[in-house]
Amino acid sequence: MSATRVLVLNSGSSSLKYQLLDMRDSSRLASGLVERIGERSSRLKHSPLATGGETREQSAPIADHDAALKAVAEELAKDGLGLDSPELAAVGHRVVHGGKHFTRPTVIDDAVLAEIERLIPVAPLHNPANLTGIRTATALRPDLPQVAVFDTAFHTTMPESAARYAIDVETADAHRVRRYGFHGTSHAFVSRATAKLLGKAPEEVNVIVLHLGNGASASAVEKGRCVDTSMGLTPLEGLVMGTRSGDADPAVIFHLARVGGMSIDEIDALLNKKSGLIGLCGDNDMREIQRRIDEGDEQAKLAFDIYIHRLKKYIGAYYAVLGRVDAIAFTAGVGENAAAVRAAAVSGLDALGLAVDDGLNAVRGDGPRLISPSDARVAVAVVPTDEELEIATQTYALVKTTN
Numbered sequence: 246m247s248a249t250r251v252l253v254l255n256s257g258s259s260s261l262k263y264q265l266l267d268m269r270d271s272s273r274l275a276s277g278l279v280e281r282i283g284e285r286s287s288r289l290k291h292s293p294l295a296t297g298g299e300t301r302e303q304s305a306p307i308a309d310h311d312a313a314l315k316a317v318a319e320e321l322a323k324d325g326l327g328l329d330s331p332e333l334a335a336v337g338h339r340v341v342h343g344g345k346h347f348t349r350p351t352v353i354d355d356a357v358l359a360e361i362e363r364l365i366p367v368a369p370l371h372n373p374a375n376l377t378g379i380r381t382a383t384a385l386r387p388d389l390p391q392v393a394v395f396d397t398a399f400h401t402t403m404p405e406s407a408a409r410y411a412i413d414v415e416t417a418d419a420h421r422v423r424r425y426g427f428h429g430t431s432h433a434f435v436s437r438a439t440a441k442l443l444g445k446a447p448e449e450v451n452v453i454v455l456h457l458g459n460g461a462s463a464s465a466v467e468k469g470r471c472v473d474t475s476m477g478l479t480p481l482e483g484l485v486m487g488t489r490s491g492d493a494d495p496a497v498i499f500h501l502a503r504v505g506g507m508s509i510d511e512i513d514a515l516l517n518k519k520s521g522l523i524g525l526c527g528d529n530d531m532r533e534i535q536r537r538i539d540e541g542d543e544q545a546k547l548a549f550d551i552y553i554h555r556l557k558k559y560i561g562a563y564y565a566v567l568g569r570v571d572a573i574a575f576t577a578g579v580g581e582n583a584a585a586v587r588a589a590a591v592s593g594l595d596a597l598g599l600a601v602d603d604g605l606n607a608v609r610g611d612g613p614r615l616i617s618p619s620d621a622r623v624a625v626a627v628v629p630t631d632e633e634l635e636i637a638t639q640t641y642a643l644v645k646t647t648n
């Protein structure tokens with residue numbers, strides 16, 4: 246029997262998310278999450294999807310990622326899906342920052358590990374956690390291919406004109422300062438799925454992807470290749486997000502340091518964790534913001550308007566970058582669920598051929614769907630993202646060809 250299962254791991258600093266997939270039919274056999282690793286209040290939530298059993302939860306302390314993965318392995322073994330199974334083909338790891346170097350999924354060896362480590366200065370929160378996940382999984386199954394799938398890889402096709410900041414070239418290069426972009430697996434998956442929805446090959450269409458989750462980013466995808474994206478050196482640049490400011494004059498930082506007396510770490514926390522929607526109105530959940538708007542809350546309305554204004558600016562900018570747009574795709578928590586955000590983002594853009602059909606936009610659904618009027622020049626679509634499936638697909642394609 247050939248090995249067809251892929252375990253997808255997404256390791257955060259104190260969390261471990263996982264899914265086990267069978268690549269014969271891309272079905273999900275199990276999924277779960279370990280939270281608050283290293284704290285007394287650790288929690289493991291495991292859904293045995295293959296057996297259709299109830300989700301199981303435990304709340305015993307889990308000291309580190311090693312213990313977390315062992316606990317996950319025990320849960321999987323209870324469902325007959327143990328990680329020692331010969332059916333497991335590979336482990337696919339989400340790695341946030343692959344720099345310029347990693348343009349595609351890569352089987353991990355010592356040199357790859359060293360390069361991911363070298364990128365820690367540009368991804369100080371994410372890459373160390375991703376490395377921990379890789380080391381833990383390798384220790385558990387040293388014989389198995391471990392594959393890194395980079396959040397930045399899809400964006401490495403950006404031309405220099407989009408990837409460079411207009412700052413002194415020597416200084417930028419010495420410190421690897423350039424625009425890398427993130428959410429790449431989602432942008433790749435959604436742009437391809439949008440082409441499919443239009444009945445076309447990815448190479449035949451130009452798509453603007455709006456990944457609107459708690460983190461949010463836009464990308465301009467020309468004939469299947471990313472030519473611009475809104476996140477930059479870090480995920481802070483671009484759209485207004487749940488807790489991140491997105492674009493702001495860089496001089497805001499000097500001003501807050503010089504005049505506001507804030508430290509660099511305080512400003513970092515302000516812009517990454519206390520800005521965006523939560524900074525503007527105290528809530529980062531779009532459902533809550535919409536509820537407040539319905540009650541006449543003006544602060545929530547202003548936060549929503551700022552969010553939409555930025556989104557529209559990016560739609561216009563990427564329209565200009567692409568020249569011709571076949572589709573705009575909304576994805577992630579807000580993009581897939583918030584009809585009001587979708588309607589507001591394209592309102593008034595009829596001159597660009599953009600409109601939503603209110604009836605179609607209001608229908609809730611699970612799959613990719615068009616929400617533009619049938620005679621629209623540009624298709625507007627809701628395309629659910631699936632980063633785990635994309636990581637598993639890329640991982641499996643790689644190990645199938647290298648084995």
Ligand code: AMP
Nearest residue numbers: 458459529530531532577578579582583
């Ligand atoms: P994600 O990061 O993709 O998981 O998206 C999370 C965000 O999606 C949440 O913070 C909410 O703001 C938003 N969200 C989820 N469900 C809904 C919904 N039904 N309506 C509006 N926003 C939603």
